[in-house]
Amino acid sequence: MSNAVGHGASVRIDSCGKTFADGTRALERASLDIARGETMVLLGPSGCGKTTMLRIIAGLEVPDAPGLVLFDGEDMTSVPIERRNVGMVFQSYALFPNMSVADNIGYGLKIRGVPGAERAKRIAELVELTNISGLEKRRIDQLSGGQRQRVALARAVAIRPKILLLDEPLTALDAALRERLRGELNRLLRALGITTIYVTHDQAEAMELGDRIVVMSKGRIAQIGAPRDIYFAPTSRFVAEFIGAANIVEAPIADGHMVLPGGRQPVDGITDASQVIAMIRPETIAVVDAASAGVAGVVVQVSFVGDRQRLTVSGVSDKPIMVDAPNTLSVRIGERVGLSIAPKAVRLLPADN
Amino acid sequence: MRDRLIFAGQLAFTLVVAAFLVVPAGLSMAAGVTVSYFRGIQSGLTLNWVAQVWELYAGTILLSFVIAFATLVVTLAAGVPAAYALHVRGGRLSRAIEEIITLPLAVPGLAIALALLLTYGGFGDFRRSWLFILTGHVIFTMPFMVRSVMAVFATVDIRTLDEGAASLGASAPRRFRDVIVPNAMPGILAGSLMVVTLSLGEFNLTWMLHTPLTKTLPIGLADSYASMRLEVASAYTLIFFVMIIPLLVAMQMLADGKGSR
Amino acid sequence: MQHKSFLSLCLLPLVVVTAAFFLLPMARLVVTGAEGPQGMAGYLAILIEPRYRATLINTVLLAGATTIATLIIATIAGMFLQRHRFPGRSVLIALLTFPLAFPGVVVGFMIILLAGRQGAIGDISNRLIGEKLVFAYSIYGLFLGYLYFSIPRVILTIMAAVQKLDAGLEEAARSLGASPWAVQRDVVLPALAPAFVASGAIAFATAMGAFGTAFTLATNIDVLPMLIYTEFTLAANFSTSAALSVGLGVITWLMLALARSFSGSAVAAAG
Numbered sequence: 001m002s003n004a005v006g007h008g009a010s011v012r013i014d015s016c017g018k019t020f021a022d023g024t025r026a027l028e029r030a031s032l033d034i035a036r037g038e039t040m041v042l043l044g045p046s047g048c049g050k051t052t053m054l055r056i057i058a059g060l061e062v063p064d065a066p067g068l069v070l071f072d073g074e075d076m077t078s079v080p081i082e083r084r085n086v087g088m089v090f091q092s093y094a095l096f097p098n099m100s101v102a103d104n105i106g107y108g109l110k111i112r113g114v115p116g117a118e119r120a121k122r123i124a125e126l127v128e129l130t131n132i133s134g135l136e137k138r139r140i141d142q143l144s145g146g147q148r149q150r151v152a153l154a155r156a157v158a159i160r161p162k163i164l165l166l167d168e169p170l171t172a173l174d175a176a177l178r179e180r181l182r183g184e185l186n187r188l189l190r191a192l193g194i195t196t197i198y199v200t201h202d203q204a205e206a207m208e209l210g211d212r213i214v215v216m217s218k219g220r221i222a223q224i225g226a227p228r229d230i231y232f233a234p235t236s237r238f239v240a241e242f243i244g245a246a247n248i249v250e251a252p253i254a255d256g257h258m259v260l261p262g263g264r265q266p267v268d269g270i271t272d273a274s275q276v277i278a279m280i281r282p283e284t285i286a287v288v289d290a291a292s293a294g295v296a297g298v299v300v301q302v303s304f305v306g307d308r309q310r311l312t313v314s315g316v317s318d319k320p321i322m323v324d325a326p327n328t329l330s331v332r333i334g335e336r337v338g339l340s341i342a343p344k345a346v347r348l349l350p351a352d353n
Numbered sequence: 354m355r356d357r358l359i360f361a362g363q364l365a366f367t368l369v370v371a372a373f374l375v376v377p378a379g380l381s382m383a384a385g386v387t388v389s390y391f392r393g394i395q396s397g398l399t400l401n402w403v404a405q406v407w408e409l410y411a412g413t414i415l416l417s418f419v420i421a422f423a424t425l426v427v428t429l430a431a432g433v434p435a436a437y438a439l440h441v442r443g444g445r446l447s448r449a450i451e452e453i454i455t456l457p458l459a460v461p462g463l464a465i466a467l468a469l470l471l472t473y474g475g476f477g478d479f480r481r482s483w484l485f486i487l488t489g490h491v492i493f494t495m496p497f498m499v500r501s502v503m504a505v506f507a508t509v510d511i512r513t514l515d516e517g518a519a520s521l522g523a524s525a526p527r528r529f530r531d532v533i534v535p536n537a538m539p540g541i542l543a544g545s546l547m548v549v550t551l552s553l554g555e556f557n558l559t560w561m562l563h564t565p566l567t568k569t570l571p572i573g574l575a576d577s578y579a580s581m582r583l584e585v586a587s588a589y590t591l592i593f594f595v596m597i598i599p600l601l602v603a604m605q606m607l608a609d610g611k612g613s614r
Numbered sequence: 615m616q617h618k619s620f621l622s623l624c625l626l627p628l629v630v631v632t633a634a635f636f637l638l639p640m641a642r643l644v645v646t647g648a649e650g651p652q653g654m655a656g657y658l659a660i661l662i663e664p665r666y667r668a669t670l671i672n673t674v675l676l677a678g679a680t681t682i683a684t685l686i687i688a689t690i691a692g693m694f695l696q697r698h699r700f701p702g703r704s705v706l707i708a709l710l711t712f713p714l715a716f717p718g719v720v721v722g723f724m725i726i727l728l729a730g731r732q733g734a735i736g737d738i739s740n741r742l743i744g745e746k747l748v749f750a751y752s753i754y755g756l757f758l759g760y761l762y763f764s765i766p767r768v769i770l771t772i773m774a775a776v777q778k779l780d781a782g783l784e785e786a787a788r789s790l791g792a793s794p795w796a797v798q799r800d801v802v803l804p805a806l807a808p809a810f811v812a813s814g815a816i817a818f819a820t821a822m823g824a825f826g827t828a829f830t831l832a833t834n835i836d837v838l839p840m841l842i843y844t845e846f847t848l849a850a851n852f853s854t855s856a857a858l859s860v861g862l863g864v865i866t867w868l869m870l871a872l873a874r875s876f877s878g879s880a881v882a883a884a885g
Binding site: 094 | 444509519520522523524532536538
Binding site: 367384427439456464488550554579583587598601 | 617620621622623624625627628629631632635636637638639640642643646687690691694695698706708709710712713714715716717718719720722723724725726727728732734761762765766819822823825826829830839842843846852855856859860862863866867870871
């Protein structure tokens with residue numbers, strides 16, 4: 001997924017936690033390794049600590065002792081952000097209203113003493129790269145949301161940072177724009193190849209942009225892994241429910257089969273258990289004839305979403321089961337249907353969140 | 354029909370109140386340029402009174418301006434950086450400091466003046482110079498400058514802009530110059546107008562702190578009300594209005610400009 | 615960290631100026647108030663001494679009357695102006711608020727022009743009833759002066775509060791059958807109550823501490839600021855005047871703290 005050769009610095013966070021002055025424990029002690037050139041996404045609901053972790057890496061917050069932040073093995077913990085040479089895109093973009101687009105993009109270069117002609121050249125490069133040609137002289141309040149986002153990115157990248165940090169850069173935009181820019185952002189990040197740390201609460205964004213995803217909840221890391229691993233093999237109920245849609249089923253196992261109100265579902269790897277928690281993704285369930293199926297129930301809702309139909313089937317488990325069926329399937333509310341699920345699609349989860 | 358009556362009644366009431374406020378001001382402005390107030394406008398218009406006021410009080414008016422601008426300089430130099438620091442630090446200490454600098458607004462000018470006299474009255478040279486009045490004005494107007502600038506910081510999210518500039522490598526003084534001050538301009542402007550207007554019109558403090566050699570315009574006004582004839586007093590008041598009203602209009606326009614954004 | 619030390623540097627000038635020219639003098643004032651023959655008990659003189667108590671009561675009554683009258687006037691005019699649009703409205707608003715910047719002395723002069731020996735009211739009354747009404751130098755003149763500088767301030771606050779009223783509440787009341795008067799009584803006025811308290815407290819504090827107006831009207835009316843002034847300048851009674859001004863300061867500060875708790879922002883008294 002990523003370029004063969006990665007640019008930028010590797011990042012290591014060692015036992016970093018953060019309690020704020022008012023007593024809020026924003027982040028529990030966590031450690032994380034990010035390889036050079038990797039795009040690591042910090043994903044989680046609001047309040048999970050992802051932004052705090054990003055700001056610790058940026059140098060805007062100091063981790064509680066004995067936390068360490070290392071870039072390429074060098075201890076940066078006590079270095080303030082001004083000297084970390086990172087590029088940061090803020091959620092609200094933080095574009096300077098008193099400067100034009102070009103001046104915003106060139107500000108970091110000006111601080112570094114880059115002479116005017118060279119600065120102008122680099123600004124032109126970035127304007128081209130981020131597709132904002134023609135806007136150089138505009139003031140910030142004359143730009144649309146999408147344009148501001150690109151200027152913020154151009155400004156962060158202009159200084160050739162070793163690490164790029166993005167704090168929910170697409171959250172401020174409306175849904176359609178967000179999806180379109182997501183693709184553009186992805187291409188840009190791939191082209192740059194710098195170590196990137198990206199914070200978002202949107203799991204679709206995380207899956208599309210991340211080489212690896214760190215799923216966080218309540219100040220703790222819940223799971224780290226590639227998008228596929230997170231999706232197919234969540235290690236907790238929280239992760240299972242946060243990424244994609246999930247049916248969570250609690251039932252006993254007898255003789256290699258899950259015992260459900262709606263029938264018996266074969267499972268892999270376990271013969272007997274008094275109670276397990278399992279996750280089944282809606283798209284792994286096929287709708288079959290009720291008579292010949294191991295598990296059956298009644299359709300209580302049909303939602304035509306366009307590329308598929310989302311069915312809600314009750315009677316299979318104590319909670320209704322969501323099933324993604326082909327959009328051409330003819331099925332009615334009240335109809336009794338059978339569900340066919342491959343044993344390996346039933347993913348067992350540990351007992352607690 | 355009842356609604357129309359109520360509307361008319363309220364309108365009449367409001368007009369009477371407005372008249373109460375405006376008529377004497379109008380009379381005073383007229384009296385300042387009328388030959389004889391007793392005989393009214395028929396006696397003719399003249400600028401004699403204004404000229405007389407200028408002869409008697411030019412030095413006073415000048416000193417008022419000197420003090421007003423000196424107050425402005427001090428409040429800018431001390432108030433703008435402080436507003437930035439208070440806003441960015443947040444926390445209990447900052448709030449406490451804000452409280453303390455706002456106290457002069459709660460304490461009557463008389464009390465502050467007494468306090469200054471008791472503490473520094475002994476330093477003869479200082480006490481006799483206009484700098485003594487300056488300190489009173491600075492203490493009184495500082496909260497307006499600080500609050501005006503802090504209000505702008507809140508709306509512009511100055512903290513994130515500060516972090517943005519820091520992320521690009523700018524040191525603290527550099528950020529203050531390039532990002533903080535330019536974006537605080539509306540607040541600095543509004544605060545400046547406020548400070549100058551307040552200083553020009555300040556009486557309670559200044560009356561206690563002044564000496565015959567360090568009089569300001571309001572002091573002169575009180576003088577003229579007590580000892581000069583009505584036309585001279587009115588002419589002096591007219592001069593005051595002419596100085597103050599453009600400032601008030603400018604402040605109103607600034608406020609409207611902000612509101613319409 | 616460089617950032618933190620820069621911030622401290624930013625605060626330094628303000629802290630120094632405030633400490634030297636406000637905190638220190640105020641402390642000195644409080645100490646001086648207790649240096650009189652009665653010591654600390656001098657502070658209670660404001661309540662015990664008959665002359666001082668009479669002055670205090672005078673001042674409180676005057677400030678109270680001003681506050682109530684101003685609130686009533688400002689509410690009627692303010693609500694009217696905020697709720698109706700008509701040609702000349704902004705001119706009317708400007709006329710009602712421009713005295714905001716007048717120092718107390720000028721207000722005193724305005725009252726002299728209205729009700730003094732050559733005043734407009736005197737003229738009119740002379741023509742109507744043959745007797746010249748002159749009351750600028752009486753307590754009524756002072757009251758009028760206090761009204762003059764209170765009305766602009768309070769009208770602005772009331773208008774701002776009326777603007778923030780949720781029209782939906784009134785519409786709901788009307789949909790439930792309430793008459794216009796009932797809507798005012800049950801929905802509007804209670805919703806404005808915090809604004810009333812806040813602006814009333816400011817008006818009260820301002821009137822309590824007003825000096826310039828009383829000075830110009832050269833009244834033999836005893837109000838607290840004038841008393842403090844005469845004690846200090848004419849009687850050289852430093853400790854008494856210090857104690858009295860600390861007392862006045864405490865009262866005004868309390869009123870403004872009350873106002874702030876109802877309006878949530880720092881407010882100023884000046885006049």
